[in-house]
Amino acid sequence: MHLEKKWLFVLAVLAALGASAADAAAQEPTFITSNTLFAVVESNGALVRGNGINFSVRNGLGSYTVQFLQTTAGCAIQASGGFTGSTGAPPPTEVTVRRTTNKRNVLVNTQNAGGVLVDSAFHLVLNCAKGAA
């Protein structure tokens, strides 16, 4: 087989680029990362601190909406009842979460140990496979 010099040059360039890409792939970390966002919200709906949050608001008794800076689709959503500060012992609290028709929102409901809606501060965490608009 006879190849002209110019095409040998192209093959050499492509081979070099391929090796470079393979090197980059080999250097990728072997752990799985996720996009993690969180909100720590007061019982009146005020956002105390967070990461990747647009706003939080109290909708009504024991009902809150937290809007993130990205879609919540495909994310694991977890929440715990508690206090936002560093004093006191929170009362037993049950927390439920779900997405809403607004793709960036999470609805949080807080109840007492008897399952009755009560206002409560909470910590909300999203673990998402990737960042998205």
Place this chain on the structure above:
Amino acid sequence: MTQHVKAWLAPLALALLVGVTLTAAAAEAQSPTLITSTTLYASVKANGTLASGNGVVSILTAGTGNYVVVFNRNVRDCAYEGTIGSSATSGAVNTGEITVVGAAIDVNGVFVTTDDSNGVSAGRPFMLSVYCS
């Protein structure tokens, strides 16, 4: 333009095109719009001993269903997520409720309370994750 130069134009153009495409793809792959958090965690047995964890320094118990998990950094600006559960590979986990709050006694600590399903303090194994921006 000489015939010799003209003969090299097509191979050079092809190599340039492939190079630009691969470089753009690599740049895109290396620039995800991720919102990242530092994650610490602990899997704690009902008796307050550590089953497994990341960044855990110690665990203090302070009465039935009261635990302080101390990490290796200040966690005041973080979100805490607790779930009742065990890392054991067999046995039932008693149901209950869990709350989280920063520990008053240590800026590196999270105070965790666990209760039974009636809201009465009770020791429970739990998983605690701490997310810091």
